[in-house]
Amino acid sequence: MADEILVNVTPRETRVALLDHGVVQELHIERAEALGVVSNIYLGKVARVLPGMQSAFIDIGLDKTGFLHIADIWGHRASHFSHHSSHDDKPIEKLLHEGQNLIVQVIKDPLGSKGARLSTQISLAGRLLVYLPQDDHIGISQRIANESERALLRDRLQHLLPEGLEGGFIIRTQAESATEQELQHDVDYLTKLWKNIRNRATSMPSMSCLHQDLQLAERILRDVVSEETTRILIDNASTKHTMQAFARDYSEGLHERLYHYTGERPLFDIYTIEDEIDKALSRRVELKSGGYLIFDQNEAMTTVDVNTGAFVGVRNFDDTIFKTNLEAAQIIARQLRLRNLGGIIIIDFIDMDKAEHKEAVLTELHRALERDRTKVTVNGFTGLGLVEMTRKRTRESLAHVLCEPCVVCKGRGEIKTAQTVCYEIMREITREARQFNPREFRIMAAQTVIDRFLDEEASALLALEQALEKPIALHVESVYHQEQYDIVLA
Secondary structure (H helix, E strand, O other), X not given: OOOEEEEEEEOOEEEEEEEEOOEEEEEEEEEHHHOOOOOOEXXXXXXXXXXXXXXXXXXXXXXXOEEEXXXXXXHHOOOOOOOOOOOOOOOHHHXXXXXXXXXXXXXXXXXXXXXXXXXXXXXXXXXXXXXXOOOOOEEEOOOOXXXXXXXXXXXXXXXXXXXXXOOEEEEOHHHHHXXXXXXXXXXXXXXXXXXXHHHHHHHOOOOEEXXXXXOHHHHHHHHOOOOOOOEEEEOOHHHHHHHHHHHHXXXXXXXXXXXXXXXXXXXXXXXXXXXXXXXXXXXXXXOOOOOEEEEEEOOOEEXXXXXXXXXXXXXXXXXXHHHHHHHHHHHHHHHHHHHOOOEEEEEEOOOXXXXXXXXXXXXXHHHHHOOOOOOEEEEEEOOOOOEEEEEXXXXXXXXXXXXXXXXXXXXXXXXXXXXXXXXXXXXXXXXXXXHOOOOOEEEEEOHHHHHHHHOXXXXXXXXXXXXXXXXXXXXXXXXXOOOOEEEEEO
């Protein structure tokens, strides 16, 4: 997936870019003031049990209490350390009580007014394996499709597990080419980690953090680096030393691919990453053919509209549409990774008449999405010619991390015209005149609105003055945006 990885570190922010043949495929950003808590494990205290919702609020020491639903209680059992069968149909009020200590793991960061989403089903991620201390089966990544390979990996791992070891494992995609020694290292590391967590749970007070997930730079080494990765450039010496220490403990030979970048020009400037970030925040994405894409992200879904633009083709209109859609399929897959867009995604390709063209575009989209490390499901073309797909939400989108809604348009992407605002003001003055009897009305508004009143709307404003028999004064407020105004009764 990534043959080069760039790590840019500043005092309050770490940014990572994943490159494949010089082209940015993914961007990851972590800020010190907004470190995520997903995968962290806490010794929580039950603050409140809600029988009606079959859920509970758990205090884990954060600003807001976490939320635990009965579906996220492992086996619906009250104790993490009991591996005996229990009554799965017990209501939550029979499993938990206020003041009870409980080991929980964060599965979703706090968002807005909501606290963290919690689970008692613990999972610990390694580079090759995920350890499930409370389970007893061995699962395999769905991305490993070959059945014989899956069976071989399962047998290899089972032979490495010590007799009487509690828990199960999920074999990650990176384990396909791993050696026995590397697998054994992951088993030992993860089982030791769980033992330490359990020991801390018996010695630390409630609402303590028992385990904190790795920071971004180390997570990249654990989760992203593969045999195809030729080098990792880091522009901060301290971070490079930290990553080297982690690499030596985690994977033999990995530390040799870490390099400290000491050039004069910023690392992200040399590889034009800053330009790619700006493009990934733009609503419009240009295609090399002359066509373009329009991305619209909202609460419910993301829509992608494909347009031919200036591309006229060289043969016929069908050929033009087909080639634009093929290129769009590749770019859309990459933009979904760059922007980290998740949830429901609707793609409106340009209408194609030929069934073989639709099939080819869908095949190209599937091929381009194979590089995505996040789970993706494509449902194909609907009766209206739209492609429906879903992409698992793993973290906030790039736009949500770097941007905030515009204070003027409040996220609409548009503002009212000066003409519209003028008419609003005149209607408001009419309403005010029915309730009050001032000597004068004074309009305070932006320059564009006042200019409109002095020019195109001058006759309308004069007619309103005559109808009300009151003077209307105009005053420019330079700090007002176009939709903002006040009417002062003098």
